[in-house]
Amino acid sequence: MADKNQYRYLTKTGLKSLINGLMKDRVVYGAVKKDGFPAFGRITRFEDLELSQTPTHLSAKEFFFPQRECLLKFDIPTGAHEPVVASQGQAVIGLHPCDIHALNLMDKVFAHGTSDANYLTRRADTVIIGAECFPDEYCFCSSVETMNANAGFDIFLHEIKSGFLTHTGTDAGRHLLGKLTKTVKASASRIKELDRLKKKKEGAFKTRLNAPAKDLPGIYAQSSDSPVWGKIGAICYGCGSCNNVCPTCCCFDVKDEVGANLKDGLRVRVWDGCTLEDFAKVAGGHNFRKTRAERLRHRFNRKFRYLTDKFNALFCVGCGRCSRACLVKINIAQVTNELIAESTITKNR
Amino acid sequence: MNSLLNQQSPKTDNLVSPYLPSAATVERVTKLTEKERLFTVTPLAAIGGLPVSFDPGQFFMCGLPGYGEAPFSVASMPVNSHINGSPKQSFDLCIRAVGNLSNAMHRIKKGDRVYLRGPFGRGFKTDELKGKDLLFIAGGIGIVPMRSFIKSVAGKDSYGKLTLICGAKTPEEILFQGEMDEWKDMGMDVRLTIDKRHPGWKGNVGVVTTLISSLKLKPDKTVAAIIGPPVMYKFVALALRKKLIKDASMLVSLERRMKCGFGKCGHCQINSSYVCQDGPVYRLTDLAGLPEAF
Numbered sequence: 001m002a003d004k005n006q007y008r009y010l011t012k013t014g015l016k017s018l019i020n021g022l023m024k025d026r027v028v029y030g031a032v033k034k035d036g037f038p039a040f041g042r043i044t045r046f047e048d049l050e051l052s053q054t055p056t057h058l059s060a061k062e063f064f065f066p067q068r069e070c071l072l073k074f075d076i077p078t079g080a081h082e083p084v085v086a087s088q089g090q091a092v093i094g095l096h097p098c099d100i101h102a103l104n105l106m107d108k109v110f111a112h113g114t115s116d117a118n119y120l121t122r123r124a125d126t127v128i129i130g131a132e133c134f135p136d137e138y139c140f141c142s143s144v145e146t147m148n149a150n151a152g153f154d155i156f157l158h159e160i161k162s163g164f165l166t167h168t169g170t171d172a173g174r175h176l177l178g179k180l181t182k183t184v185k186a187s188a189s190r191i192k193e194l195d196r197l198k199k200k201k202e203g204a205f206k207t208r209l210n211a212p213a214k215d216l217p218g219i220y221a222q223s224s225d226s227p228v229w230g231k232i233g234a235i236c237y238g239c240g241s242c243n244n245v246c247p248t249c250c251c252f253d254v255k256d257e258v259g260a261n262l263k264d265g266l267r268v269r270v271w272d273g274c275t276l277e278d279f280a281k282v283a284g285g286h287n288f289r290k291t292r293a294e295r296l297r298h299r300f301n302r303k304f305r306y307l308t309d310k311f312n313a314l315f316c317v318g319c320g321r322c323s324r325a326c327l328v329k330i331n332i333a334q335v336t337n338e339l340i341a342e343s344t345i346t347k348n349r
Numbered sequence: 350m351n352s353l354l355n356q357q358s359p360k361t362d363n364l365v366s367p368y369l370p371s372a373a374t375v376e377r378v379t380k381l382t383e384k385e386r387l388f389t390v391t392p393l394a395a396i397g398g399l400p401v402s403f404d405p406g407q408f409f410m411c412g413l414p415g416y417g418e419a420p421f422s423v424a425s426m427p428v429n430s431h432i433n434g435s436p437k438q439s440f441d442l443c444i445r446a447v448g449n450l451s452n453a454m455h456r457i458k459k460g461d462r463v464y465l466r467g468p469f470g471r472g473f474k475t476d477e478l479k480g481k482d483l484l485f486i487a488g489g490i491g492i493v494p495m496r497s498f499i500k501s502v503a504g505k506d507s508y509g510k511l512t513l514i515c516g517a518k519t520p521e522e523i524l525f526q527g528e529m530d531e532w533k534d535m536g537m538d539v540r541l542t543i544d545k546r547h548p549g550w551k552g553n554v555g556v557v558t559t560l561i562s563s564l565k566l567k568p569d570k571t572v573a574a575i576i577g578p579p580v581m582y583k584f585v586a587l588a589l590r591k592k593l594i595k596d597a598s599m600l601v602s603l604e605r606r607m608k609c610g611f612g613k614c615g616h617c618q619i620n621s622s623y624v625c626q627d628g629p630v631y632r633l634t635d636l637a638g639l640p641e642a643f
Contacts, residue, residue, distance in 0.1 A: 071368040074414035079462050081414065083366030113626065114611035117364035224640060251615030254368075254608045256417045265415055267368065269608075274615060282606050283419065283447045286579055288619075288641065298618075298641075306621040 008183035009190055011163040016046045018155075021180030022091045022127065029063055031056060031094030031131070040092070051094050051159065053134040055319045059247030060099050063092050064106065064122050070266045071118065071254065077263055084266075085117045091127035098141045098317040100130050100149035102247030107152075108311045109250060127176065130156040132197070135205050138320030140333045142202060143209035144216075146317045160193050207333045211340045213314060219336075219343040220305035224297070228338050233293025235328045236275070242299065242322035242330075243273030248315045249299075251279075274299050300335065367611060370412055370464035375457055376439055381524050384445050385490065386455055387424065390463060391439040401427050401438045404472030405497035406602050406630040409465045410610050411442060413457075416450040420607040422494035422629070423468070426501045443493040443524070469610040470629050473498050473574060473600060481572045482509035484564070484594075486585055488516050488557055488577025492524050494602055494629075495576050504535040509570060512538040516557040516577075519543055520550050557581065561588040568593035576602045582643040586633060599633040603642065 010018070022028050023044070030049045032041040038052035040060055070084045095103070103123075110119040130153040133139075141147045149156065154173030158165040165186050168174045177183055186194075211219060223229075243249040253272040258265040272279060275295045280288040289295045303316035316332065323331040377389040392401055403423060412418030425441035442463075446455045457463065475498070483502060487495040492515055502508045513532065517523040520543055529539050540560050542553040553560055557577070571594055575585050582601055589599060605617035605624040617624035620639040627635075636642040 072366065076414050079372055079414065079464070081369055081464065083369040085364070085366055110613065112612065114367045114613075115364055116613055117366050120364060250613075252608065252613070253616075254417065254614070256415050258415045267414075267417070269614075272608075272615070274618075279616065280606060282604055283451065284445075288579070288605065294641075301620070302618075306618070309621060 006167045007158075007165045007186035007191055007194070008167070008177065009163060009186045010157070010166050010177075010181065010183045014181045014183065015157070015164060017181040018177070019043070019046045019049060019093065022176070026089040026091045026127065028091045028093065029060075030092065030129075040094070043093070049093060051131045051157070054136045055096060055098070055133070055139065055321055055324075056094075057321070057325070058245055059102060059319070059321065060092050060095050061102070061106065061247050061250065063090065063126065064103070065110075065119055065250055065252075065271075068268055068270045069118060070268050072267045073264065074256075074267060075264045076258075081267075083117075085121050087118075087122040087125045089125050090122075091129065093129040094131045095128060095153065096131065096133040096319070097149040098133075098139075098146045098319040099247055100128065100152040101146040101317045102319070103128070104152040105248050105311065105313060105315055105317070106250055108313075109307075112310070127172065128153040128155075132156075132158045132201075134201055135207075136320070137206045138323045138331070138333075139318065140205060140207040140209060140320060141318035142205050143207075143213065143333070144314050144316055144318040145213050147202070158194050158197070160190060160197065162190075165190060165194050207320065209333060209340065210337050211343075211345070215345050216314060216336070217305040217308045218345050219340055220301050222343050222345065223339045226339060226342055228335060228342070229293040229297045232296055232330045232335060233291055236292040236296055236330060237327055238275055238277055238292050238295070239327060240273035240276045241325040241327065242332075243275055244271065245321040245325045246303075247317060247319060247321070248303070249273065274302070296330070300332065303332070304336065367609075368466070370410070370418070370466045372462045373465050375459055375461050375463060378457065378459055381443070382521055384447075385524060386444055386446075388442045388444060388454070388457065388463070389425075389439050390442060390465070391437050392465065393462075401440065403427070403440075403468035404474060405501050406472030406494050407468040407470050408494075408610075408629060409442070409467035410469070410607070411444075411454075412464045412466075413450060413453050414464070416453045418464075418466070418608075419448070419450050420469070420610065420625075422497070422602070424493045424496050426497060441496075443490070443496075445490055466610060469625050471627065472630050473501075475501050478502070478572055479507045480509060480570075482567060482570045483511050484566065484571055484573040485511070485513045485515075486557055486561075486573060486575045486577070487513070488581045489518070489522070490524065491576030491578070491581075491602075495574065496525055496528070498574060499532060499537075503532050503537060510538070511536065512540070512564065514540050514542070514557050514560045514564075516542045516544070516560075518545075520547055556584070558584050558588040561585070561592065564592065566592050566594065568595070568598075572598045572600065574600045574602075579604075579643050596633040596637075601631055601633060601636070602629045603631065604629070 028043045030043045038056045073082045110116040153169045252269045373390040373392040379387040408420045408422045410418045424443040427438045444454045446452045607617045608614035612623045612626045
């Protein structure tokens, strides 16, 4: 939570100045409506921006880790390989606290050990403007400690009746606010309005996990043989939608695309998904996770257990996107609650 | 624009693409079987700015432009030589033709180039095994990375008794049989087996575990290295436990799909472990919490 003294009041016109200022020297993406649904898209006019209370269908990961990106160019006759690390000055507006937490996790993954220049360069060239949200029936960020973001953004917007209360997470954010628009110190009544909104948000969650976040890795560690995996494995289509929409799923495939002249081409990386059948299949045909049940167990464990030791954080940020997108209504919170119910960790409490 | 860099994002100074490979010249192509060829390669320049140096069991991502990359275990130790007066290092990659890239590799001739990144992963730490009796158990093309291990210890006084158990489906598919005679001359006990009876084969018939029961092993002094198809590990571990070999004295090398080599792409993950970083060589005790290992 930001220090109360840090809040600055920004009018709606003031936000327009900020966005217009950003558009002068950056490519700006933000929350928009696509076919009536909240999504991220390119913003060329301030009026395009439609901050959403509920999560966008796809997360903002595509602006840092595009669905398809070139890693290098090659020339077959000479064997020359030229690395491609492309980025543009950009801004992304309207990330919710869960999205910002997810971005912080992606930062850790791509900076761990050998740094991924492609992701990290793009990340460094991006201004992040967060925005407050309100849960729908799938959201459960209050159960995984991601309801508020304290870091990972430059500017954060809390919408109130008359405009916005802002706070900043970086010097760059403070600099941008000062340079591109005008803010005033937030009045006590406006801060009270914000407190009321926050309380309303906290009470609005219809989905909650029935165990504290710190117990979840242990609960998942006990769940390898749970009947839950067979149950959801039997209905899963293996379509990979959950991987696509997840803001922390960042596994990828790398493949070569040869040009029509058959001489040059690109080595590209594209999103891959651990719930897809071929993900763990090796040359020769052996598949290390043959069944959908095994693949779902892997994905769920990656969110709640496998990466927690290395990165000291859950990799599920409670956005509920995978549950919303699932064609057969596999719900990550429901599944987790079933595992919690089976676990001795909760029974011993 | 740089003055506005998000101060919380990780440092991006001097970042270079980890996906850029280095060229290597193919010095020699040796046909081992219809499916397997051995490529002796010499990197044109130091890979990643370092001289070629690796432990047996480590792997390189090897690729051809237009066909992509795949992980291949090294089949030898680095060999120093002089070509036109300048020092060069070469090593062997053994490639079975099973997919687009490996079939394209089989069309490669002497003097052609391949493109490498690596070495990656953790291999066999030969220094830590000095004084031990070493038991090598290889199934199928598991002998490929094992050859690198064997070549780095065979004939050296600092190791105890060396024993190789090697199995394949048919006699033709036992790779490096000529070299095995040299290893025997260096004092190694070499025992071969094939899966099913075969005309002209006078040796053992059966899976590799059938050769373990007759071995005389010193449990406290023996370290076993196991490389083979996924189904093999559990049964070999069971057979070795019967010979009182502890799990901590069993080293296994695991195969997985890989796209990056440095813990990003997610393909090689076994439970919480990334094979490209924590493996491919694991102590069996390190796999206790990884039920998906085999």
